[in-house]
Amino acid sequence: MINSLLLLSLAAWTGIPGPAGVTGAELLSTSGAGLPSSSGAETRATAVGLRVGRLHVGDGTVLENAVVVVQGTKVLSVSAADGGPLPKDTVIIELEGELSPGLVALRDYATMRGENVDATRNVMPTADLAWAFDPDHRDTQALIAAGITTAILAAPGTELVGGLAPAVDPGSGAIVKRGALLCVGAGARALAFNRFPTSTSGQYDELERLFTTSTGAAGQVFQRAKQRTLPVLLDVTDRADVLRAAAFAKRHGLAGALIGAMKWGDVIEAVKDAGLSVVIGPIWVGGEGEEAARQAVRVARAGIRIGFAVDTPENHPALLRASAARCVRAGLEPAAALRALTSDAAAIAGVAGQTGKIAPGLEADLVLWSGPPTELTSRVLRVWSDGQIVHDAATAGSQQ
């Protein structure tokens, strides 16, 4: 990652022509860091305006011929092409394709190499999973190449209380938010044969006990969850799990999302009633994928906020967008699918104030696509993370 950045900066500096359709000037959008004219680049970066034919804000709105002004790591402004004066000295770069916010993968295991669980303990409410994040791991490259600029690094559902999942940026290597979500194993996966709980009754008795009687640092975590300042990610398997988890969340006033179930048909009302969101797991091609996509569409149509998970490195990160595309094929509106990949996912993870949309003040996490982002024929052309180009299809070997 660092090397490619250096290369890009070098290209900008030396004026080496880029591939077809990419001029040397475009590469300037690697922000102030690569600009020879800027002094004190870290603090007073030159504003770079990206003009693009079509811009997906991420909340469902689409702007034609829009200009995104990026200054430093943030988006300064978003406007239609004739939408008023741009800041002085703005370098305008013309882009071909469609621009969307960087994608948000809810629940991911990238870079953690299994260090997100402790085999001896399955209740770790205070465990900060950010410690398992390795920004130099090559998984980050794969995520970025798939347009994923935010990943929620979570504990698997095998843990009763798996810890605090951070939102990380695989592009910049930054931790966007520590303790974004509390991972709770509310489904069959959290049961084991050789330790407590072995049963659903033991599991829910224990969750009940933890959420009501915990003290100290652990107690504070559960308290924050009950005050809705810490959303929970409830892992479930089947519809019975969903009913139990939704009832539990409602009883304790939890906010957050359910993840892991495939069938939602008869339990949508319960989920809605509990005010929970739903994270759709990776949807595979073939097999039960068709049905899973239809189920996801039903959930979204019921007015429940959805997001997607891909579970890298178990699955290829491209499956994130492919899952959304499958939902589009099953009847989901493309705008809703993109929302689920960006702003809605950010809202589920509680990082809507930082990313998930192309909006003033938010991180400049952007993806340039060759076509509509939710169509599988569209390719990732370029990815910006915190205002920096972190991936360029033209120079990345695997994409050529």
Added chain:
Amino acid sequence: MKPRRSILRLVIVRGAIVLAACVTAAPALLAQSEKAAPAPPALDGAASDGAATKPDTQRSWTLHAREVHTSTGTVLENAAVVVVDGKITAITPGLVAPRDAVAVHAVTAGFVDAGARIHDGFASVEQADEIQPQRSVAITLDPFDVRWKRLASSGVTTAFIAPPERDVIGGFGVALKTQGAPSVAARTLAGQSFVTGVIGNSPSSGNSPAFGTPSSIYNRRPTTRMGVEWEWRRAFFDAYAATRFPEREFAGAEILREVLAGEHTLYVTAWTTADIRTAIFLKEEFQREGFGEVSLVLEAAAEAWKEPKLLERSGASVILPPFPRQGRGTDQSLMPLETPKLLADLGVLFALSAHDGRDPNERLAFQAGLAMRGGLTREQALVAVTLAPARILGVEGRVGSIEVGKDADLVLWNGAPFAATSGIVGVLVDGVPVASLPATAAQAAEAKEAKEAKEAKEAKEAPKTTSAAK
């Protein structure tokens, strides 16, 4: 669909009339009901349009049977059973089957299986400890499990589920309807009435002493039947002693004290004579020591017949397991076909059960048939799968017999109940059919008419097509 709806409306009218008939003087009842058979069209319109509360058509039916077995000791001949909104609202004998009634040979109450095993396997029993009275199996159940429908189709409309036999004391079981809303809570009839446990081989299976360093949560007692008995005695002794010695308190002890106080019934799975004796001796011991008086239900008590005097003395009611296919059953228990007859003669309150009833020949109706072969009368066999288990579970106020005001849990037969040649042709749970019910005479006539019309139309069109082909 449209013509069908008008038939349903007619059914409701009939229900209303029979209802009205019931509140009038008894002699007028028959005449009025029979007079109502042609159903004047004017009344039809008035009733359906003017009714303040429209009955739920999906849960309202008129059934007619040559024999209505009420489970209360009577068989009503040529009787109509009227169901409105999932409740039985009228039972009228001596009627000719109305055209819009679902007419069958016999109707019985929905079966109650007090030993059903539709749980989620080991996910339904917490094995981290042997004594888990504070757990409840209800939360572990899956209302979407397909086995519920299979159980309901076999005639079982109410089931009691205990945790699987892996703990000494496994916690609360739950009595619930086998069909209905996809929610265990919504289907529950009794959730905290029974603390369940096991005496026998199964709670110790899988446990082993630790040789050297314990490597598993299963390195523990009990490893034998003797250990199981010891766990039972210790649990109740500690629960009782904890009132004076707080250090003896443990999770769930409060619930065991409630059992001693008679607030919950103890539901003990005990297959063999040895285990049944243990259960009864423990009960008597607790009483003798002044802990309290335990109300006891012996489940899967295959060998209950071997100790009739002890059984009688204990006052325990019995739930029999399914008859073994051949030879001996679980724990080498011996249960001949005469077992239900022996218990009936003894005057013990007993019920039959089919457990998980995986095989069609092991389902509850078949068990009742086997019990009849062993000497029970049809009436006794019927009670053993309906009212008796309902009484044992304490839910006889709602289910277990065909009586006005009870839930419309009904089984429809095409012959005499439990006869080898009879089949179940329909089941209602709270008035909702598990599968489509047999057609009414009106529906059959309508279908015949439609078929004839279709055939006539085809016959008319046939020459045309042949000439066109030429």
